[in-house]
Amino acid sequence: MNSETLSFDNITDLMLRLGLPAPLHPLIMLVNYDEERMSMADAGKWFDLGFYKISFKESFSGSVQYGPGQYDFKNGGLAFLAPRQTVMMSGAPEDHTGYALFFHSELLQRHSLSQTIHRYGFFAMQSLKLCSCQKRKKE
Structure with missing residues (x-):
C-alpha cells in the first residue's frame, strides 16, 4: 500500500478527487454510498481532512486504518473524524x-x-471513534 498523504482543506476538492459531484454548498455535503460510487484510485493512501466527517456504514468488507489502529465495519458502524485527523481506507x-x-x-x-x-x-483521537452496529431483526 502507498503511504502517501493527501491533504484536503475543503470538501469540494475531496469530492472531485474521489470522482463525486461537488457539494451544492461548499461547507456541507451528504454522500449516499448507495447512489454514489467513488473512485478507488487513491485506496491505500492517507487522507488528511480539514473538516469533520461522520460516517454511518451499514456494511463494509474492507477495513479502515485510523490513527494507530485498524478497524473493520463488517457489522456496520459509525466513524467520527475531526479536522486534521488522518484516515486510510x-x-x-x-x-x-x-x-x-x-x-x-x-x-x-x-x-x-x-x-x-x-x-x-x-x-477526540484518544478515544475509539468507531461504534459497531448490530444487525437488527427486520420485521
Missing part, C-alpha cells in the same frame, strides 16, 4: 453502503456548538 467501492456527512467548522461559526464540539469524546 481500503476496499472496493461496491462494498460501501450507508452515508457520510462532511461539514466544515466554518459552518458552525456563530453557533455555540463551535465552542464546545471539541469536548465531545467521539471526535
Whole structure:
C-alpha cells in the first residue's frame, strides 16, 4: 500500500478527487454510498481532512486504518473524524453502503456548538471513534 498523504482543506476538492459531484454548498455535503460510487484510485493512501466527517456504514468488507489502529465495519458502524485527523481506507467501492456527512467548522461559526464540539469524546483521537452496529431483526 502507498503511504502517501493527501491533504484536503475543503470538501469540494475531496469530492472531485474521489470522482463525486461537488457539494451544492461548499461547507456541507451528504454522500449516499448507495447512489454514489467513488473512485478507488487513491485506496491505500492517507487522507488528511480539514473538516469533520461522520460516517454511518451499514456494511463494509474492507477495513479502515485510523490513527494507530485498524478497524473493520463488517457489522456496520459509525466513524467520527475531526479536522486534521488522518484516515486510510481500503476496499472496493461496491462494498460501501450507508452515508457520510462532511461539514466544515466554518459552518458552525456563530453557533455555540463551535465552542464546545471539541469536548465531545467521539471526535477526540484518544478515544475509539468507531461504534459497531448490530444487525437488527427486520420485521
